[in-house]
Amino acid sequence: MPNFEFNFLLILPLLGGYIFLTTFYLTKFQHSRIETQRLIFNSIIASLFLVFISYYIDKWLLKGCLDSLRNWCKSLIPVKYPNLNLYILTIAISWVGAKILNIIPTNILMWIVINKFGDEFEKLYYQSMNETELEKKLLMVTKDDGKVYVGYIKIISKPLLSQQIELIPFVSGYRESERKILHFTTPYFKVLKKLINNTDFESIDEEMAIVISKEKIVTVSKFNPKVYKKFQKKKYKLAE
Structure with missing residues (x-):
């Protein structure tokens, strides 16, 4: 039988997808006026890519080069759930990534x-x-x-x-x-x-x-x- 005990955590990467779509200039204006169902669907798609990116950033960058910083950030989280650290990293990357992409000249976007x-x-x-x-x-x-x-x-x-x-x-x-x-x-x-x-x-x-x-x-x-x-x-x- 599938274990649904920690499925509520999936709302975190979904939130990350939403943050990215409504912060990045190329997507924020369109997603501020589309219907709710489509916004949720697009947020799910975006969250899948963001989780994938977060996983490899954590694996290749944080564990390989910034392990002490990674462990210090983990110590700040008062609760321990499977994949919680990855999902929190996904939210952070969604906002930071959107802000970085917004460096592209506004007139082009x-x-x-x-x-x-x-x-x-x-x-x-x-x-x-x-x-x-x-x-x-x-x-x-x-x-x-x-x-x-x-x-x-x-x-x-x-x-x-x-x-x-x-x-x-x-x-x-x-x-x-x-x-x-x-x-x-x-x-x-x-x-x-x-x-x-x-x-x-x-x-x-x-x-x-x-x-x-x-x-x-x-x-x-x-x-x-x-x-x-x-x-x-x-x-x-x-x-x-």
């Missing part, structure tokens, strides 16, 4: 996360942020109340998790409820251009940033002022 797991909105936000020319950074965001903002994304701090975006507006307006014709009413570009020329970037972030809930966004698209002018019957004075 974010690019991988958004391109693999992000939706079309997030991919467009990220593409816009990485354009070198200001005109190519411009996006047109239409809200569910008909309000329209043209501007550029300030930052994506938590891809896949953020429930809002921060937009630096270039111009804003609205769409008619019936004909959906776009009317621009509020130009921000003169003030924005002045602040940029004065390199007053703090004022741009603090005073001009607009926070928009992602749930309120209906459409997002690239915006080119020159192309827009060509397709409009009326001329709106936009930044040259």
Whole structure:
């Protein structure tokens, strides 16, 4: 008959797998919004690899080169159960390993996360942020109340998790409820251009940033002022 006496200890490597998946930037954003069953399954898979790595680190490194340190750490554990030391080592390695992997440049990890797991909105936000020319950074965001903002994304701090975006507006307006014709009413570009020329970037972030809930966004698209002018019957004075 199988012995289940110490099976409760298996929660420790499972916890290690969870810690790794929610600490490493490449996996944390995806695993913060997936369903519980899939999170548990992925944590089990990660824990198997971590136990395997911990076993060989203990066998080849700690026993071979740092045996005195290994024995001292074992003496700190007040209880003695089979494999308990290995499971505690697994938890430690899961956190330390994730932190070490996070040394990889954030922009590389974010690019991988958004391109693999992000939706079309997030991919467009990220593409816009990485354009070198200001005109190519411009996006047109239409809200569910008909309000329209043209501007550029300030930052994506938590891809896949953020429930809002921060937009630096270039111009804003609205769409008619019936004909959906776009009317621009509020130009921000003169003030924005002045602040940029004065390199007053703090004022741009603090005073001009607009926070928009992602749930309120209906459409997002690239915006080119020159192309827009060509397709409009009326001329709106936009930044040259």
